[in-house]
Amino acid sequence: xxxxxxxxxxxxxxxxxxxxxxxxxxxxxxxxxxxxxxxxxxxxxxxxxxxxxxxxxxxxxxxxxxxxxxxxxxxxxxxxxxxxxxxxxxxxxxxxxxxxxxxxxxxxxxxxxxxxxxxxxxxxxxxxxxxxxxxxxxxxxxxxxxxxxxxxxxxxxxxxxxxxxxxxxxxxxxxxxxxxxxxxxxxxxxxxxxxxxxxxxxxxxxxxxxxxxxxxxxxxxxxxxxxxxxxxxxxxxxxxxxxxxxxxxxxxxxxxxxxxxxxxxxxxxxxxxxxxxxxxxxxxxxxxxxxxxxxxxxxxxxxxxxxxxxxxxxxxxxxxxxxxxxxxxxxxxxxxxxxxxxxx
Amino acid sequence: xxxxxxxxxxxxxxxxxxxxxxxxxxxxxxxxxxxxxxxxxxxxxxxxxxxxxxxxxxxxxxxxxxxxxxxxxxxxxxxxxxxxxxxxxxxxxxxxxxxxxxxxxxxxxxxxxxxxxxxxxxxxxxxxxxxxxxxxxxxxxxxxxxxxxxxxxxxxxxxxxxxxxxxxxxxxxxxxxxxxxxxxxxxxxxxxxxxxxxxxxxxxxxxxxxxxxxxxxxxxxxxxxxxxxxxxxxxxxxxxxxxxxxxxxxxxxxxxxxxxxxxxxxxxxxxxxxxxxxxxxxxxxxxxxxxxxxxxxxxxxxxxxxxxxxxxxxxxxxxxxxxxxxxxxxxxxxxxxxxxxxxx
DNA sequence: TTTATTTACGCAATCGATTTCGTTATATTT
DNA sequence: AAATATAACGAAATCGATTGCGTAAATAAA
Numbered sequence: 167x168x169x170x171x172x173x174x175x176x177x178x179x180x181x182x183x184x185x186x187x188x189x190x191x192x193x194x195x196x197x198x199x200x201x202x203x204x205x206x207x208x209x210x211x212x213x214x215x216x217x218x219x220x221x222x223x224x225x226x227x228x229x230x231x232x233x234x235x236x237x238x239x240x241x242x243x244x245x246x247x248x249x250x251x252x253x254x255x256x257x258x259x260x261x262x263x264x265x266x267x268x269x270x271x272x273x274x275x276x277x278x279x280x281x282x283x284x285x286x287x288x289x290x291x292x293x294x295x296x297x298x299x300x301x302x303x304x305x306x307x308x309x310x311x312x313x314x315x316x317x318x319x320x321x322x323x324x325x326x327x328x329x330x331x332x333x334x335x336x337x338x339x340x341x342x343x344x345x346x347x348x349x350x351x352x353x354x355x356x357x358x359x360x361x362x363x364x365x366x367x368x369x370x371x372x373x374x375x376x377x378x379x380x381x382x383x384x385x386x387x388x389x390x391x392x393x394x395x396x397x398x399x400x401x402x403x404x405x406x407x408x409x410x411x412x413x414x415x416x417x418x419x420x421x422x423x424x425x426x427x428x429x430x431x432x433x434x435x436x437x438x439x440x441x442x443x444x445x446x447x448x449x450x451x452x453x454x455x456x457x458x459x460x461x462x463x464x465x466x467x468x469x470x471x472x473x474x475x476x477x478x479x480x481x482x483x484x485x486x487x488x489x490x491x492x493x494x495x496x497x498x499x500x501x502x503x504x505x506x507x508x509x510x
Numbered sequence: 511x512x513x514x515x516x517x518x519x520x521x522x523x524x525x526x527x528x529x530x531x532x533x534x535x536x537x538x539x540x541x542x543x544x545x546x547x548x549x550x551x552x553x554x555x556x557x558x559x560x561x562x563x564x565x566x567x568x569x570x571x572x573x574x575x576x577x578x579x580x581x582x583x584x585x586x587x588x589x590x591x592x593x594x595x596x597x598x599x600x601x602x603x604x605x606x607x608x609x610x611x612x613x614x615x616x617x618x619x620x621x622x623x624x625x626x627x628x629x630x631x632x633x634x635x636x637x638x639x640x641x642x643x644x645x646x647x648x649x650x651x652x653x654x655x656x657x658x659x660x661x662x663x664x665x666x667x668x669x670x671x672x673x674x675x676x677x678x679x680x681x682x683x684x685x686x687x688x689x690x691x692x693x694x695x696x697x698x699x700x701x702x703x704x705x706x707x708x709x710x711x712x713x714x715x716x717x718x719x720x721x722x723x724x725x726x727x728x729x730x731x732x733x734x735x736x737x738x739x740x741x742x743x744x745x746x747x748x749x750x751x752x753x754x755x756x757x758x759x760x761x762x763x764x765x766x767x768x769x770x771x772x773x774x775x776x777x778x779x780x781x782x783x784x785x786x787x788x789x790x791x792x793x794x795x796x797x798x799x800x801x802x803x804x805x806x807x808x809x810x811x812x813x814x815x816x817x818x819x820x821x822x823x824x825x826x827x828x829x830x831x832x833x834x835x836x837x838x839x840x841x842x843x844x845x846x847x848x849x850x851x852x853x854x
Numbered sequence: 855t856t857t858a859t860t861t862a863c864g865c866a867a868t869c870g871a872t873t874t875c876g877t878t879a880t881a882t883t884t
Numbered sequence: 885a886a887a888t889a890t891a892a893c894g895a896a897a898t899c900g901a902t903t904g905c906g907t908a909a910a911t912a913a914a
Contacts, residue, residue: 184895185871187893192871216627221869224869224871225870225898240586245589246584248583256624262608264608454776517899528863528865533900541861566901568901569868570902
């Protein structure tokens, strides 16, 4: 490619000035006379001059680029988050580099490596389901890398964190099932090392406990690949469906799992909400169009992306090292539709 | 942020060499002795030296970054495309900057502006529905900017193009409806200036024609905002439903429209496939889970992203100006499910 | 032994923009 | 009129890496 951009040198040469003067004129320095400023400004506009961001980056040691690590781009929850991230970042003149781990620890490490070698100013991270060693992130963090942990939180890291109230989201969903008359409520969760799994499981257990329903670990199925394949959920459900006493409801604790759960019920022709009641974490808008319309716990994904990005940029642009970290907890929304309410 | 990276200068100082020697040693130059090379290489590995990509970019006038302009990230079709783009780009060490126009011409222009000012090496573009003036793209292209047009093609641009066989996709869908016994088939399309709209409409018309069904333009509804709001589709459908003779099927010619169409039928309790048959372009995996399961025309989105990116990178890395442009046409897939087949 | 050639390296320019430190006029103050 | 201040600009260093050119030392050829 050739695309030769106009540089400050071109302006200087054309106007018989030095590059210093041109630079200062463009930045409205007090050292430059009004006439010269106008001269430069007009000419710059005329030839459509744009400062080279790469040269600026080199000088300022800032790339105005942030990285994002998520498990999957083509997933409603994360694409809504990315939407929120971009809305803030572009607005403030930052680029966003998005990477996906596809729930693979190895790919996540490679992505962090890739990002750190691309001189980004900071990074937003939601870990993969396989990740239970955070060294690839903590090492960078120790070396001064700006990191914000969101959604699937990195517990030991000392930085800003943004997530939803997973405990309450799960509690609400479970309690709703109980109030709808379900008693044998199974739960489908992602890998046990994820923060969201622990918190949502705890919320589920507390809700059972508060309603005097004993927790039965036979009703708990852990999908260690976070439901990346349908088969994983299929197998979990096959096992669940044979449990005795027979389960009468399922709470799926993540977007991906909910999608597969719905597919399972459809394929197996399981009657919802009669045979089993269903509710799950999901940000897929489509869930309302199913028959029966699916009850969901919805997360403010767009807002999560925005908030995490705002915190990251604040950290990046802070003069002194940030030591006071925020731990933001957004609210989930329980949307009751048909899949979790028995017909009268 | 402080994150001070190791530079070539640090290595030079530590080993008592010049930066030139270190640079050449790292690049395995024949001018450097084997011992020195080993010395440098070992030390570089020890302190985890990574070349600063920004400095390299400045020197080589390449940023190893490509831009993407799509209408909406949180849309299955485009997020699958992005997936394909990233899979190729990251593999070859390129960054990807994604922007979305949300179907606004103004935002698209701003995005192109943003990208061109970020010294990217090239750009993948699918235009917004509002776009019928391509100057913001053609101007950059004339100045040597590498651009690949995909999906919603920019007709006048002379460069690589990647799309699907929209004509055939639409033809197949329409013919399938006809073969299923539907006669009064309406079509829902996005803005008339989009290449995909023209091609899909043509396919629809040809299928009608081939089966001796006259084209009735009352059955054609153009959604000039590409279905960005549900209300737009709602209004179009409200109008369609009052037409006489009464329509008995709808073909929706884009992903977004299909989604809203499904919602409309659900809300209005329109019986599918009895009252009206439905088929539409869609890459939402979820469509099979609806009741009735939705028949769709599916596009190879991931492959489209990959192919477009491969062509762009080939163009970027080509020594001489590329003059021989490819016009790739991928195949759509007709997936017949329940929404377009009358029960017996 | 003198000259020619290699080997192995350093100096300095370069990419584009910013910024420190001078420097030259002109203006102001004694 | 001499001294000082100010306004307006330029030269050069800087960011990190690459590379053309120059050169000292070692080796080979004459």
